[in-house]
Amino acid sequence: MRMFLATFLLALAANAALAHGPTPQKIQQSIAVAASPAAVWAVLGDFAGIGTWHPDVARGEGSGGNGEGATRTLTLRSGGTLQESLDEWKADGMTYSYRMGEPDLKALPVSSYSATVTVVPDGAGATVSWIGRFYRGDTGNEPPDALSDEAGRTAMNRYFADGLKGLKAKVEGKPAP
């Protein structure tokens, strides 16, 4: 039986190695901030104001404020533009959800994403969670490396992590990293 199992698992491993295709990918990042949740939300909650705290965003412009359907256009320092629209914005839950419009592979090597940011109380401070779901830049079965699941994960993780570090620095009143 042990040998059966070993063979079975090997077969599965071989199978997994061949995996490619349109599988949605998860991104999940969080950071602790030494400030009250309300103080964090005062900075984070301004949908179009992301350029004031995200170090990768050179310029952010918005329309529609924080209403559902509001949009923001973010020009990244590395080049490329993100067009995003606001789906839900809840001050009482200190959370908002948004998704991308048309992809710009120069900005992020992904074909679509949606994401949610949330502030939750954490002891005397707050924790900010940023979760998202994306599809890689080329959803065909033979994507080039630059548009693979791995490339998408790397870029999205970096973008979320940089943003959270920048937000923390801004709220805590320290120089941006």
Next chain:
Amino acid sequence: MIRALAAAAILALGLGQGGRAEPAIYVASQEAGALTRLDGPAVVGLRLGSGPAGLAATADGTLFLTHPEAGRITVVVPGGGDRRALPFRGQPFGIAASADGRRLFVGDWQAGTVSRIDARTGSVEAAAPVGREPAGIVLDGEARVFVAERGGDSVSILDADTMALRARLPVGRAPFALALSPDGDRLYVGNVRSNDLTVIDARGLLVLATVPSGRSPYGVATSRDGGLILVTNQESGSVSVLGRDLVPRAQIPVGRYPEGVALAGDRAYVANWFSNDVSIIDLAGLREIERRPVPDGPRAVVAVPLRGRGEADR
């Protein structure tokens, strides 16, 4: 050896047991590559590998799963304790099975086609071009195939015998999931980007109404009597419940990023893709009564009807 072990695994799944009294609920987890039977005393699973995305079942309990990443369809057969793979040239995603289980209708996400396949041999009998990104597919009792064209903002209706296009109806933006009412008079279409539900007169092939849902509706199902329509709102983490009159009845919080939904008896089962669990909803109280962990990335859920009672849960 592998075959013997697979047979053992399937028996453990409960597929080999005849004469069951309860509907069987199956969940496909794309990330984990797993098929899980949910409705037993414990969650038991079968490793299929390579991201199963689409899931269809016939009344005898045969399951069909698409693997877009691998260009393959897995058939899991009840009773005989067997499963087999059908090769598919392309990127199979949405899938529907004929009532007798002989024909499969499979969308190719990348090619923008729907193929009719012999479910025993896997050979392609016919193929039809459809709109971009064919997503949900359903078959009605009058040999018509409804296809959600996510990239075309439309639903196409094919003749299942000739695969000719009978009609194409514009719907909301990015239609993904489809559900047919139990008596086949209505088709419900979840539009992911316009955050609404299009209701189609399935006999007259006309759009009857468009009503708002929550954010990113990714799954739709109806109750057995057609009186309730459930819509999963992926981005809102909730399920909207509407009456047949399309009046909202409830908004039920569930796990994170809910997608597929299936109804059986007085329960609804919602696959929560991000939180890796299934929300079980009591349809009488319209509230979540349990959240059960499943392997990573559950997206599709199906209820295999009660055997021998002529019921047709969707």
